[in-house]
Amino acid sequence: MLAPFKEVVRPDVVELGNPISLDLSSRSGGATMKERISAVLVHDQAAHIADLARALESICAEIKTARTCQEALTQIKQPNPPHLLFTDVVLPDGTWADLLTEVRKTSPPVGVIVAARLVNIPLYLDVLDRGAVDFVAPPFNREEVAWVVKHAARHVWKRRGTETGKVS
Helix, strand or coil: CCCCCCCCCCCCCCCCCCCCEEECCCCCCCCCCEEECCEEEECCCHHHHHHHHHHHHHHHCCCEEECCHHHHHHHHCCCCCCCEEEEECEECCEEHHHHHHHHCCCCCCCEEEEECCCCCHHHHHHHHHCCCCEEECCCCCHHHHHHHHHHHHHHHHHHHCCCCCEEC
């Protein structure tokens, strides 16, 4: 089970130290409920992804980590799966594409974001073409990562069938 996550007032106005949460308010005027965004960061070498991990921790609060595709899939298949999965391009037991294929078979949906070591336009296009939510590359600054998380979370909530999918 994932640890509790902090809430954010407004992710569209990026303020350091404010994690993002989803506003699941009903269109019919029902009660407002906040769902905190959770994520898994899949990597086998912490050095090149340390800036991304720091940015995610400031946006999503606590982040779960995995070192292999199998470890990530174990976390995705838990009763309360994360909203987002950030994965390195190559892992000890597979690639981002292998992980994406398996994650797409799970329910509820989880948004996959590929985190590369370098900007690579053909890889970026391949990632999006195969159905990942986004692609990120260094430098992993908080403002850009917050934008990616906000839009990826909105996409995931729409796929999970919430009424608004509105990120607040």
